[in-house]
Amino acid sequence: MASTPAEWADTDGPLEAFPANSSGAQVGYGRVSTKGQLLDRQIAALTAAGCVRVFTDKKSGKNAEREELWKCLDYLRPGDTLVVPSLDRLGRSIQDLIAIVSGLRKRGIGFQSLHEALDTTTPGGRLVFHVFAALAEFIRELIVQGTHEGLEAARARGERIGRPPAMNAEQIRHARALLTQPENTVTSIAKLFGVSRTTLYKYVPELAVGRGALVSGDRTGPTWPR
Structure with a gap:
């Protein structure tokens, strides 16, 4: 489960970059949605950014079984930095993205996204991710609140809640x-x-x-x- 902004604040300040010592290797991860798409441009960009090794998947972001991503995350060591061409290549959703980057942070691993120029090894990048986490939590709470209010309004109107009956x-x-x-x-x-x-x-x-x-x-x- 992704850390909440409050949990992050318990351990360090929002402007404190991580990892504290990013002297390790830069490791890249790229992904395309279908086998017909090419990874050449992503690999070239990651290599140009200084990645010593690049992992790639040819699967939709909605597919949880991204084997190469899990291999990449397992390969990373404290002090390393994970580099991706863009944020949408890594996470299936903003919650998924925050969960992955939060996990990297706990392991002392940095994160960079080339397209968005986001770098958690800098104070500005760290702050941006705090904003992302806060927005994700805010949106989740709005959805939950809206769902509860909608159900209560439907009950007040006497509407049936749940699956429709199999036979009328x-x-x-x-x-x-x-x-x-x-x-x-x-x-x-x-x-x-x-x-x-x-x-x-x-x-x-x-x-x-x-x-x-x-x-x-x-x-x-x-x-x-x-």
């Missing part, structure tokens, strides 16, 4: 009528409505008593659905 009232009445006819099997009726046998038993609970209950009108047992 008309379908349940039709299913009961079909079940009173012995030639219709439970399986065939369930298939007719596109539900499972279990779902049909849920919405017509008197089936648990027996199909005879549908003919006699016995509605004892589980709650009778309206």
Whole structure:
């Protein structure tokens, strides 16, 4: 989980660059979304920036299985700096990006993004990442608050919250009528409505008593659905 701005402030100041001693190697990471795209320009830019080794993935940023990224992160040592062509090459989202860079910081590893000219080994770059973290937390809280308010408003209007029912009232009445006819099997009726046998038993609970209950009108047992 990504560190919050408050957690970062507990350990050092927002203008304190990290790592304190960036005397290690610069290691690059590049990524393209599809196999048809070329990595040449990214590799050239990272090499020109002084990277002694470059890891690359050919996968969408939404794909969590970025094997070369994990190898790259494992390869880095305290004092090293991870260099990427741009921020969107590293993180799947701003939260993902902050989580990765926060993890690097805890290990004493710096981070640079060439396109955005962001460098956590400098005070300005450190401050920018504090702003990123604060914005991400603020957006998350707004989304959570908006979701809660929307649910409360929907409940106040009497709207149903959650997944829609698998069968509506008309379908349940039709299913009961079909079940009173012995030639219709439970399986065939369930298939007719596109539900499972279990779902049909849920919405017509008197089936648990027996199909005879549908003919006699016995509605004892589980709650009778309206």
